[in-house]
Amino acid sequence: DTGVSQDPRHKITKRGQNVTFRCDPISEHNRLYWYRQTLGQGPEFLTYFQNEAQLEKSRLLSDRFSAERPKGSFSTLEIQRTEQGDSAMYLCASSSTQGGTGELFFGEGSRLTVL
Amino acid sequence: QKEVEQDPGPLSVPEGAIVSLNCTYSNSAFQYFMWYRQYSRKGPELLMYTYSSGNKEDGRFTAQVDKSSKYISLFIRDSQPSDSATYLCAMNRGSTLGRLYFGRGTQLTVWP
Numbered sequence: 001d002t003g004v005s006q007d008p009r010h011k012i013t014k015r016g017q018n019v020t021f022r023c024d025p026i027s028e029h030n031r032l033y034w035y036r037q038t039l040g041q042g043p044e045f046l047t048y049f050q051n052e053a054q055l056e057k058s059r060l061l062s063d064r065f066s067a068e069r070p071k072g073s074f075s076t077l078e079i080q081r082t083e084q085g086d087s088a089m090y091l092c093a094s095s096s097t098q099g100g101t102g103e104l105f106f107g108e109g110s111r112l113t114v115l
Numbered sequence: 116q117k118e119v120e121q122d123p124g125p126l127s128v129p130e131g132a133i134v135s136l137n138c139t140y141s142n143s144a145f146q147y148f149m150w151y152r153q154y155s156r157k158g159p160e161l162l163m164y165t166y167s168s169g170n171k172e173d174g175r176f177t178a179q180v181d182k183s184s185k186y187i188s189l190f191i192r193d194s195q196p197s198d199s200a201t202y203l204c205a206m207n208r209g210s211t212l213g214r215l216y217f218g219r220g221t222q223l224t225v226w227p
Contacts, residue, residue, distance in 0.1 A: 004158075033214065033215075041220070042203050042219040056214060104161075104215055106159045109157070
């Protein structure tokens with residue numbers, strides 16, 4: 001399977017704990033995006049990388065959230081001191097700036113439940 | 116006001132019906148317009164992609180963009196139960212200009 005891969009698919013945690021999600025993009029894609037989606041809403045942009053550089057961060061990305069893409073390949077999204085309002089689906093997507101149309105290819109998502 | 120507005124529905128139609136899904140937007144800089152389909156508990160998948168104003172057809176699906184009205188549409192002909200999903204419109208300012216802006220999605224059910 002050469003699509004976008006996310007892990008874990010589902011994480012249940014207690015309020016105050018830290019969680020980390022991993023995303024492996026399509027191998028030839030240089031851009032990687034994180035979105036958050038709550039029930040009944042469209043995906044909300046969090047941040048994106050071009051290679052290892054983080055080019056844009058949403059104001060939704062509070063100080064408790066940090067994302068990295070250390071070698072321009074996989075990425076991690078860490079949420080510290082989780083709150084119940086962090087419960088959502090965290091979607092990763094990748095795209096290429098080389099030719100094509102720049103469309104985003106999404107993974108299956110990592111669902112977070114904060115108790 | 117959100118930059119992309121989309122009626123969440125739900126929309127329920129019989130098999131074989133023509134379905135019309137719509138979005139409006141406020142940012143005149145948007146040039147690339149997409150429709151994603153999302154099945155329950157899955158990631159969105161790209162369905163249609165159009166640049167600027169005009170129509171694009173792909174099988175049973177037709178995407179329309181009217182930049183003068185800041186209005187985009189997706190039509191589904193001969194709808195099937197397998198089309199039951201949430202349809203998300205999305206757009207950006209350029210193919211290499213980063214983030215997509217999404218509507219909230221319209222939930223569609225096609226019953227046999």
